[in-house]
Amino acid sequence: MDEIKASGTEHEVIDPVKPSMAGTVGISDxxxxxxxxxxxxxxxxxxxxxxxxxxxxxxxxxxxxKLYPKAIASSFLISLxxxxxxxxxxxxxxxxxxxxxxxxxxxxxxxGTYQVTSAWxxxxxxxxxxxxxxxxxxxxxxxxxxxxxxTMLGAMVLLCGFIFxxxxxxxxxxxxxxxxxxxxxxxxxxxxxxxxxADVSPTVLRPYLTAYVNMCWVTGQFISIGVLRGxxxxxxxxxxxxxxxxxxxxxxxxxxxxxxxxxxxxxxxRHNRLDEAKQSLLRxxxxxxxxxxxxxxxxxxxxxxxxxxxxxDGVSYWDCFRGPNLRRTEIACAAWxxxxxxxxxxxGNITYFLQQQGFDADQSFNFGLGLNxxxxxxxxxxxxxxxxxxxxxxxxxxxxxxxxxxxIVGFMGIPTANAGISYASAAMLMLFVLSYDLTxxxxxYALVSEIPSTRLRIKTAVLARNAYNITxxxxxxxxxxxxxxxxxxxxxxxxxxxxxxxxxxxVWIYFRLPEPSGRTSSELDVLFENKxxxxxxxxxxxxxxxxxxxxxx
Numbered sequence: 001m002d003e004i005k006a007s008g009t010e011h012e013v014i015d016p017v018k019p020s021m022a023g024t025v026g027i028s029d030x031x032x033x034x035x036x037x038x039x040x041x042x043x044x045x046x047x048x049x050x051x052x053x054x055x056x057x058x059x060x061x062x063x064x065x066k067l068y069p070k071a072i073a074s075s076f077l078i079s080l081x082x083x084x085x086x087x088x089x090x091x092x093x094x095x096x097x098x099x100x101x102x103x104x105x106x107x108x109x110x111x112g113t114y115q116v117t118s119a120w121x122x123x124x125x126x127x128x129x130x131x132x133x134x135x136x137x138x139x140x141x142x143x144x145x146x147x148x149x150x151t152m153l154g155a156m157v158l159l160c161g162f163i164f165x166x167x168x169x170x171x172x173x174x175x176x177x178x179x180x181x182x183x184x185x186x187x188x189x190x191x192x193x194x195x196x197x198a199d200v201s202p203t204v205l206r207p208y209l210t211a212y213v214n215m216c217w218v219t220g221q222f223i224s225i226g227v228l229r230g231x232x233x234x235x236x237x238x239x240x241x242x243x244x245x246x247x248x249x250x251x252x253x254x255x256x257x258x259x260x261x262x263x264x265x266x267x268x269x270r271h272n273r274l275d276e277a278k279q280s281l282l283r284x285x286x287x288x289x290x291x292x293x294x295x296x297x298x299x300x301x302x303x304x305x306x307x308x309x310x311x312x313d314g315v316s317y318w319d320c321f322r323g324p325n326l327r328r329t330e331i332a333c334a335a336w337x338x339x340x341x342x343x344x345x346x347x348g349n350i351t352y353f354l355q356q357q358g359f360d361a362d363q364s365f366n367f368g369l370g371l372n373x374x375x376x377x378x379x380x381x382x383x384x385x386x387x388x389x390x391x392x393x394x395x396x397x398x399x400x401x402x403x404x405x406x407x408i409v410g411f412m413g414i415p416t417a418n419a420g421i422s423y424a425s426a427a428m429l430m431l432f433v434l435s436y437d438l439t440x441x442x443x444x445y446a447l448v449s450e451i452p453s454t455r456l457r458i459k460t461a462v463l464a465r466n467a468y469n470i471t472x473x474x475x476x477x478x479x480x481x482x483x484x485x486x487x488x489x490x491x492x493x494x495x496x497x498x499x500x501x502x503x504x505x506x507v508w509i510y511f512r513l514p515e516p517s518g519r520t521s522s523e524l525d526v527l528f529e530n531k532x533x534x535x536x537x538x539x540x541x542x543x544x545x546x547x548x549x550x551x552x553x
Contacts, residue, residue, distance in 0.1 A: 008068065011056075011094040011161035011263060011428065017192065024306045032301060034310050035303070035307065035310060036304055038306060038310075039302065039303065039306055045299045045302065045303060045529070046118065046299075046303065048293075048294070048295060048296040048299035049176075049300040049302075049303040049304075049522075050301070051293070051296045051444070052296035052297045052299060052300035053300060053520055053522065054184060054295075055291060055292065055296065055518075056202050056203045056204070056520060057203070057518070059202055059203075059204050060204070060207070061204060061387075062481060064202050064204045064205045065205070066243035066286070066288050067202075067286060067288060067292055067452040068200075068201065068202060068205060068284060068285055068287055069286060070262075070283060070285065070286070071200040071201055071284040071285065072201075072205070072209065074156045074196075074200060074261045074262065074284065075184050075196060075197040075200055075201060075209045075212070075259045075515055076209075076212060077254065077258065077260070077261060078148070078152065078192065078193050078196050078197070078261065079193045079197065079209075079212055079213045079216045080216060080250065080254055080256070081152070081155075081156070081189040081192075081193055081216075081250070081254060082189055082190070082213050082216040082217050082220065082384075083216045083217075083219050083220040083223070083250060084186070084189070084220060084247055084250050084251075085116040085186040085189055085190065085216065085217065085220065086160070086216060086217035086219065086220025086224075087221070087223055087224045087246070088128075088179075088182065088186075088224070088247065089128070089217075089218075089220075089221070090220065090221035090224040090225065090287035090372075091224040091227075091228070091243055091244075092124060092125060092179070093125070093349055093351075094126070094224060094225060094228055094351050094352070094354065094365075094368065095116075095228075095240065095243075096115075096116050096121055097233070097351050097352045097355045097361065097364060097365075098228055098238035098239075098240065098361075098548045099113075099114070099235075099239075099361060100235060100237070100240050101116075101233075101235070101236060101239070101240040102114040102115055102116055104240060105120070105172040105175060106120075106173075111217065116172070117266070118284050118480045118481050119458065119496060120172050121480040122476045122477045122480050123176055124172070124175060124176055124179055124473075125179075125269075125476040126472075126473045126476045126477070127176045127179040127180040127183070128182065128183045128186070129183065129469045129470075129472050129473045129476065130179065130180055130181045130183065130473075131179065131180040131181060131182060131183020131184050131186070132184075132186050132187035132190065132465075132469050133183075133187065133466050133469045133470070134184060134187065135155075135183055135184035135185060135187025136182070136188070136190060136462045136465050136469070137187075137462060137466070138184075138187075138188075138353065138467050139151055139155065139187060139191060139192065139424055139462070140191060140317070140458050140459045140461075140462035141465075142154075143188075143191075143267075143458050144315065144458055144459070145423035147263050147264070147267055148192055148195075148196050148199075148263060148264050148267065148477040149258055149259075149263055149430075151188060151192060152188070152192055152260055153191075153235055153255055153259075155184075155185035155188040155192075156185065156251045156254060156255045156258075157255075158184060158185045159182060159186075159247075159251055160248065160251050160252075161456070162178060162181040162182045162185070163182065163244065163245075163247050163248055163491060165181060166178040166182065166244040166247075167180075167181070167241055167244045167245055174292055178470075178487075185251075186302060187465070187469075188332035190465045191458060191461040191462050191465055192377070192458075193216075193446060194210050194213050194215050194445050194449050194461060194552075195449060195457050195458050195461050196246070196264055197209040197212070197213065197445075197448065197449060198210060198211045198449035198457065199265070199266040199267065199454075199457070200262075200264060200265070200284055203518060203519070203520055204518075207383070207386045207387065207391075207443075207446040207517070208383050208452075210442075210445040210448075211379065211382055211383055211386065211442035211443070211446055211447045213442075213445045214379050214382075214437070214441050214442035214445050215376065215379045215380065215442070216435060217441075218372065218375045218376050218379050218441075219376065220334045220371050221375070221436050222369075222373065222376055223246075223371035224243065224487045225351070225365065225368045225369050225372050226369060227242070227243050227246055228243060228365060229365045229368075229369055229430075230366060231243065232362065235484060243436065246456070248390075257328065259417055262279075262280040262283040262284055263276070263506045264280070265277040265278075265280040265281050265284070265297075265298070265301065266301055266454055266457075268278075268280055269298065269301040269305055270315075270454075270455060271324055274298060274302070274328060277298055277301065278294050278295070278298055278505070281294045281297055281298065282294055285313050289440075297347050300520075300522070301454075303522065304454055304520075304521050304522045304525070305455060306453045307522065307525060308453045308454060308456075308525060309455065311323075311525070311529065315455050315456060315459070315519060316459070317462075317463065318372075319456060319459075320452075320456055320460050320463055323450075323533070324529050325453065325460075327528060327531075327533055328451050328452050328453065328460065329452075329460055329463055329464070329526055330512070331447070331465035331512065331513060331514070332448045332451050332452055332460050332461065332463070333463060333464045333467035333468075334467075334508055334512065334513075335395075335444050335447045335448060335451070335464070335513065336448055336464045336465060336467055336506075337467050337468055337471045337505075338395070338399065338440055338444070338505045338509070339440055339441065339444050339468060340468060340471045340472050340475050341401055341471060341501040341502065341504065341505050342398075342402050342403075342436065342440055342498075342501070342502045342503050342505050343406050343432070343498035343499070343501065344432075344433075344436050344440075344496075345407070345475040345478075345498075345499045346406075346479055346482065346483075346494055346495070346497075347402070347409075347429050347432035347433060347436070347498075348371075348399050348429075348432075348433055349479065349483070350364070350367055350368055350426065350429050350430070350433070351364045351365060351367070351368040352364075352372050352483055353425075353429065353483055353491070354367055354422065354425075354426055358419075358423065359424055367430075370430070371429075371430055371433055374430060374433060374434055374437075375433050375434070375436075375437040375441075376437075376495050378433075378434050378436075378437035378438040378441075379381055379437045379438070379441065379442050380395075381438055382437070382438050382439065382441075382442040383442075384492065385438065386442070386443060386517075390515050390517045391443050391446060391447055391450075391513075391515060391516060391517055392509070392513050392514065392534070392537075392538070393514040393515075394438075394439040394440075394443050395439060395440060395443060395447075395505070395509045395513055396509050396513075397439060398435050398438065398439020398443075398512060399434065399439070399440060399502060399505050399506045399509060400506060401431075401435040401439075402432055402435050402436060402440075402502055403499055403502045403503060403506060405428050405431055405432040405435065405495075406432070406495040406498050406499040406502060407495060407496070407499050408428050409425055409428050409429065409432075409492050410492060410493055410494070410495030410496040410497070410499065411495075412424055412425050412428070412496070413425070413490065413491050413492020413493035414493065414497065420503075421492075425492055447513075448460075448461055448464050448465075449461070449517065450516040450519070450524065450525070451514075451516060453521070453524075454521050474551040478497070479494075480492035482497065511534065512534050513534055514527075514532075514533075514534040514537035514538075515534075515537045515538040516537070517538075518549050519542075523542040527542060529541060
């Protein structure tokens with residue numbers, strides 16, 4: 001440790017074996033003794049784990065891409081399931097501004113147009129959220145028992161059947177039931193896509209693969225707007241049935257691909273199937289890097305799993321609220337809630353917003369297409385920005401930018417609407433979405449996958465996504481009356497309401513959100529065990545495996 005301390009004063013060093021001179025504590029001697037009893041060839045395993053940790057820290061982006069192409073492809077394939085959720089979520093919101101859908105499921109307004117009532121707008125969207133909440137809880141339990149692959153395949157089969165109910169819906173009540181049932185498999189996709197990406201990727205690739213989940217969401221939204229724009233002038237029932245039928249395009253090819261995807265090596269290690277875990281790693285990597293040793297990687301997983309197992313017994317949902325895991329659960333939940341509370345339900349609903357500002361259907365859907373293209377490019381840009389700026393700073397800057405944009409839109413909503421104000425509001429909302437998809441949107445997925453312990457990653461992600469879904473239910477009750485002409489009809493002034501929630505998020509981010517960038521799972525365990533404050537996470541240095549190996553010698 002003296003060598004490490006002498007290397008500089010920029011980082012505070014934590015010895016995870018015993019208290020440091022500054023009084024920082026780490027792994028207790030009792031737990032260390034138990035690890036030495038339970039792990040065969042303890043010293044050799046620790047040395048292997050240390051080599052694997054050093055290898056991950058020294059791995060460049062290019063080297064990681066060359067070493068893990070199969071892991072990247074597997075993660076990309078699993079994440080494609082999110083396209084369907086993003087597609088329907090955007091589809092439902094855009095349908096409220098879609099003439100044939102409004103005529104089928106809405107009420108006449110007296111001027112020849114139709115509107116889905118504010119109550120049913122909230123009800124339809126919340127039906128989806130209720131389904132997702134139930135699907136998430138069940139998927140978390142099932143995936144821990146039978147693995148990612150079988151859970152994903154089962155969810156895909158269910159979705160294929162539930163889409164029939166959407167396609168043949170005859171009333172708004174039937175559509176509500178269909179949305180709720182489809183929410184069950186969508187809930188499974190939400191948690192499994194991001195946790196699988198974290199499980200199969202090295203530290204350096206984790207932000208890219210997890211942020212790709214957000215890109216799939218944006219891609220689904222972009223496709224839905226494009227489909228609706230192409231069918232906008234159809235006046236028959238196929239104008240709204242065809243968009244629902246498009247959802248059948250995705251499940252079959254994804255299911256075929258999943259059959260060839262290896263199971264998560266972390267899941268296999270947690271179930272003590274070490275030989276299978278090694279085979280999974282060999283299938284996820286190539287042997288182009290002579291320094292990579294799959295046995296070292298398995299050793300790091302074994303040590304990390306044992307460290308977490310001895311520090312925090314159990315892998316139930318209740319364990320997510322015990323000890324250091326309580327803080328980790330809070331961060332994951334709040335980070336995902338910020339996606340809603342920063343105002344995206346208001347700022348991202350530009351198609352319906354612009355129609356209430358006086359735009360016709362063609363103009364509003366054209367803006368929607370442009371907005372989703374911009375969101376896609378912003379998400380792609382976040383891959384490069386996240387690597388150098390970090391998660392915490394992006395969350396802070398993005399939320400502050402969105403707060404300023406909401407206030408500007410709110411002030412522009414005070415005078416009577418005219419063409420100039422409408423176009424200015426549209427421009428500000430495009431800036432809002434750009435800020436969101438460059439920062440909070442994709443970065444959230446990296447945070448939710450990195451912050452939890454590996455043993456509780458799936459269940460913490462389930463709780464976090466359900467916190468998001470519950471927040472979304474509130475947003476679904478709040479946002480439609482803000483924009484709907486049959487309710488509050490606040491239009492631009494709704495920016496003031498959402499700016500209040502945004503400000504709460506900004507304060508929480510500053511005091512509670514840590515910087516996990518570049519940390520291995522074991523290092524994050526030590527940081528949370530030692531209760532390092534959010535603002536000191538980045539500057540605190542951890543050297544877990546070396547110190548444990550030195551202690552053993």
